[in-house]
Amino acid sequence: MDNNWPLWEIFVRSKNGLEHRHFGSLHAADEDMALENARDVYTRRNEGVSIWVVKSSDITASNPENNGELFEPAQDKVYRHPTFYKLPDEIKHM
Amino acid sequence: MKSEHLYNYILGIADNSLILGQRLGELCGHGPSLETDIAGTNISLDLIGQTRSYYQYAAKISGENKTEDDIAFLRLERGYKNVLLVEQPNTHFGYVMGRQYLFDVFHLLLLQELQFSKDQTLAAIAKKGIKEVSYHKRFSGDWIKRLGDGTPESTAKMQEAIDDLWPYTQELFDMTDADTAMAQEGIGVDVSKLKESYYKQVKTLLTQATLEVPQSTYFSRGGKNGVHSEHMGYLLADLQYMQRTYPNMEW
Amino acid sequence: MSNEQIKNLEEIFEARIARDEKIEAKDWMPEKYRKTHIRQISQHAHSEIVGMLPEGNWISRAPSLRRKAALLAKVQDEAGHGLYLYSACETLGISREELYQQLHSGKAKYSSIFNYPTLTWADMGAIGWLVDGAAIINQVPLCNTSFGPYARAMVRVCKEESFHQRQGFEIMLKLCNGSKEQKDMAQDALNRWWWPSLMMLGPTDAESVHTEQSMKWKLKRKSNDDLRQQFIDQTVPQADILGLTIPDPDLKFNKQTGSYDFGAINWDEFWQVVKGHGPCNKQRISARVAAWDNGAWVRDAAMAHAAKKEELKVKIAI
Numbered sequence: 241m242d243n244n245w246p247l248w249e250i251f252v253r254s255k256n257g258l259e260h261r262h263f264g265s266l267h268a269a270d271e272d273m274a275l276e277n278a279r280d281v282y283t284r285r286n287e288g289v290s291i292w293v294v295k296s297s298d299i300t301a302s303n304p305e306n307n308g309e310l311f312e313p314a315q316d317k318v319y320r321h322p323t324f325y326k327l328p329d330e331i332k333h334m
Numbered sequence: 335m336k337s338e339h340l341y342n343y344i345l346g347i348a349d350n351s352l353i354l355g356q357r358l359g360e361l362c363g364h365g366p367s368l369e370t371d372i373a374g375t376n377i378s379l380d381l382i383g384q385t386r387s388y389y390q391y392a393a394k395i396s397g398e399n400k401t402e403d404d405i406a407f408l409r410l411e412r413g414y415k416n417v418l419l420v421e422q423p424n425t426h427f428g429y430v431m432g433r434q435y436l437f438d439v440f441h442l443l444l445l446q447e448l449q450f451s452k453d454q455t456l457a458a459i460a461k462k463g464i465k466e467v468s469y470h471k472r473f474s475g476d477w478i479k480r481l482g483d484g485t486p487e488s489t490a491k492m493q494e495a496i497d498d499l500w501p502y503t504q505e506l507f508d509m510t511d512a513d514t515a516m517a518q519e520g521i522g523v524d525v526s527k528l529k530e531s532y533y534k535q536v537k538t539l540l541t542q543a544t545l546e547v548p549q550s551t552y553f554s555r556g557g558k559n560g561v562h563s564e565h566m567g568y569l570l571a572d573l574q575y576m577q578r579t580y581p582n583m584e585w
Numbered sequence: 586m587s588n589e590q591i592k593n594l595e596e597i598f599e600a601r602i603a604r605d606e607k608i609e610a611k612d613w614m615p616e617k618y619r620k621t622h623i624r625q626i627s628q629h630a631h632s633e634i635v636g637m638l639p640e641g642n643w644i645s646r647a648p649s650l651r652r653k654a655a656l657l658a659k660v661q662d663e664a665g666h667g668l669y670l671y672s673a674c675e676t677l678g679i680s681r682e683e684l685y686q687q688l689h690s691g692k693a694k695y696s697s698i699f700n701y702p703t704l705t706w707a708d709m710g711a712i713g714w715l716v717d718g719a720a721i722i723n724q725v726p727l728c729n730t731s732f733g734p735y736a737r738a739m740v741r742v743c744k745e746e747s748f749h750q751r752q753g754f755e756i757m758l759k760l761c762n763g764s765k766e767q768k769d770m771a772q773d774a775l776n777r778w779w780w781p782s783l784m785m786l787g788p789t790d791a792e793s794v795h796t797e798q799s800m801k802w803k804l805k806r807k808s809n810d811d812l813r814q815q816f817i818d819q820t821v822p823q824a825d826i827l828g829l830t831i832p833d834p835d836l837k838f839n840k841q842t843g844s845y846d847f848g849a850i851n852w853d854e855f856w857q858v859v860k861g862h863g864p865c866n867k868q869r870i871s872a873r874v875a876a877w878d879n880g881a882w883v884r885d886a887a888m889a890h891a892a893k894k895e896e897l898k899v900k901i902a903i
Binding site for chain 3: 426
């Protein structure tokens with residue numbers, strides 16, 4: 241049996257109104273310990289109001305080798321951005 | 335002095351935090367994982383922070399131009415009023431968590447009453463401490479469950495620690511003269527009344543942790559009156575080393 | 586992959602770094618890049634956790650409650666920094682346990698400075714002032730290094746580190762404004778920590794094997810000798826403020842260079858310590874090994890308990 245504590249990814253909401261952001265990782269045997277450790281490791285300078293912990297092995301990540309097909313097709317879709325559309329100068333707010 | 339009893343009462347509470355904080359501080363860098371080192375240090379820092387608030391208040395009412403450090407470092411062993419439980423050594427991690435939990439349950443019950451003290455300063459320190467100590471209790475309780483209901487080896491070790499620490503629990507509920515006087519004035523807490531709730535909580539957790547509740551009816555006491563265990567002298571030798579070797583200096 | 590293809594990938598990779606792009610853990614990287622990073626980041630992490638020991642020594646003997654709390658918080662930060670760095674290293678496909686094994690077996694190195702003993706309270710001041718001062722000089726440029734996880738860990742480390750050096754200097758200042766015994770204690774600490782602090786910034790450029798490649802990968806922005814000069818130039822005036830004497834009779838301000846010239850460093854001592862024969866090498870590693878071995882039953886118990894809880898959850902679900 242592998243007795244090493246698994247790795248967890250820690251997400252912290254710095255204050256209400258903001259999203260949880262990835263802060264780092266740590267080791268813990270279970271989710272309760274992961275939460276407690278996250279509190280002690282990542283919020284001891286008052287950095288957070290809410291914590292998520294996710295087992296690193298539960299995260300599915302895209303493969304950078306596929307970055308071309310995944311992300312590059314979005315690069316030339318300029319019509320998704322407001323600056324693509326020309327308006328007369330008289331219109332100030334749109 | 336405004337009140338000898340009040341002064342002694344504050345020290346009776348604060349010394350527990352100081353000595354337990356000192357014990358936890360010895361462990362920093364030597365725990366079973368980096369994560370537990372960081373957690374243990376946080377508890378130690380909470381306790382030392384509480385100690386400072388109490389001592390600063392005690393220094394103020396002593397009327398003798400004392401500082402928090404005079405009170406922390408310059409008493410004879412007999413003058414320290416902490417219970418025997420908190421001075422017990424870090425024999426292994428089971429003892430560390432066992433000592434912590436057996437104290438945390440009491441500590442939280444105490445602060446939950448002390449927050450209603452007629453003494454505004456004590457009430458304020460207690461209110462702040464409740465949040466910290468609630469976390470300590472959750473942390474140590476979780477660990478007792480893990481170690482109690484972990485591997486056969488850990489169950490045996492956790493049981494050993496609980497059995498050895500159990501005899502120090504009754505002293506928590508002894509009333510000193512200062513306790514009695516302050517309880518009568520509505521400043522202090524009648525700790526003897528916390529006993530029932532304490533043992534109920536502790537027994538529930540031990541059962542959850544698949545541990546035996548010790549049946550021993552032999553209890554050790556003395557710390558509250560300054561009569562400590564052999565461990566205390568060594569602890570104080572470390573704690574007081576600088577202040578004793580270099581008297582009357584600022585650091 | 587053919588050698589040709591790898592060479593092509595390597596060129597693209599180096600060009601990305603040259604353009605200041607960050608490399609993330611899952612990106613393709615040359616094997617040498619991976620290995621070099623594992624070595625440097627883990628060495629850095631080991632230095633943090635071995636570094637907890639000489640200062641941890643004094644937590645129980647700190648002379649005031651205020652100092653005790655500050656020192657505890659500082660040593661705790663070092664544990665945190667070790668943790669951030671081990672995590673960054675783990676993204677490269679090596680576990681913390683493997684890294685610990687390398688430390689315990691003596692295969693991995695850590696900063697030589699932590700093999701010196703902490704003999705007095707003033708050593709807490711000297712370590713914060715000098716050792717952390719030298720470390721910051723090394724670390725700030727790493728916030729911009731090419732490997733994303735390392736750079737992010739360093740941003741966090743540097744942010745937290747900022748109180749460490751101040752804490753050390755404040756200890757020294759208090760001693761220097763105190764009694765004769767206190768001032769002597771401060772001078773004695775400076776005498777013992779000055780040269781090891783200079784050595785800590787690494788061998789001279791002529792003898793440093795990794796520098797060129799490390800510069801390219803932004804693992805290093807300045808050479809060891811440049812860092813050392815920077816450290817000396819910023820520290821000497823601070824010693825003047827303290828009223829302490831730097832233990833180097835050859836130390837002299839050079840008007841032409843605008844820097845301090847300094848005496849010869851005893852590199853034999855440095856290599857002796859690096860090779861494991863410093864005053865405390867054995868003691869430091871033994872302490873780490875003992876912590877790990879004595880904690881094995883605790884870590885095992887936590888895993889066994891987690892498995893039981895998981896089983897129970899499944900049962901309830903059925």
